[in-house]
Amino acid sequence: MSNCQLCGKREDERNTQEQMGYTICLSCDGLYSDEELQEKMEHKAHHNKYLFYTKYYNQLKGYKIVSYEMIEDDGALAPFPSFQLTHPTKEDIQIDVSMDEEGNGGGFLFISTKRGQSIG
Ligand SMILES: [Zn+2]
Numbered sequence: 001m002s003n004c005q006l007c008g009k010r011e012d013e014r015n016t017q018e019q020m021g022y023t024i025c026l027s028c029d030g031l032y033s034d035e036e037l038q039e040k041m042e043h044k045a046h047h048n049k050y051l052f053y054t055k056y057y058n059q060l061k062g063y064k065i066v067s068y069e070m071i072e073d074d075g076a077l078a079p080f081p082s083f084q085l086t087h088p089t090k091e092d093i094q095i096d097v098s099m100d101e102e103g104n105g106g107g108f109l110f111i112s113t114k115r116g117q118s119i120g
Contacts, residue, residue: 001013002023003023004016004023004024004025004027004028005022005023005024005041006024006025006031006037006040007024007025007027009025009027011026017029019034019037020034020037020038020041022037022041024037060095062087062088062090063085063086063087063090063093064085064087065083065084065085066085066086067083067084068081068082068083068084069082070082070106071096071106076103076104076106077099077104077106078099078105078106078107079105079106080096080097080098080105080106080107081096081097081106081107081108081109082094082095082096082097083095097109
């Protein structure tokens, strides 16, 4: 058994096909040109790569930034910009801007208008 890399369906190897190096099921076979398939797969990979971040950052929707402070940490490479947020129905939260996921130091937010003008 193997999974179709396009639709994810589990199929017996006899019912799969190779296209552009991808294993696809017979229902998906012939749906796309090599170029289209490549594009589909890259789009899928991009989506899967950022799935964690999409879920993680979407939690911030509806929150309102109510205050800011710079937090110093002797063990960090740079201070952390820190924002306090409130939400009409959820618990208050805090965002500490970090340069990486390990918290080695503070990071920087690029702030711009929707038209791309930076503010500052
Ligand atoms: Zn398929």
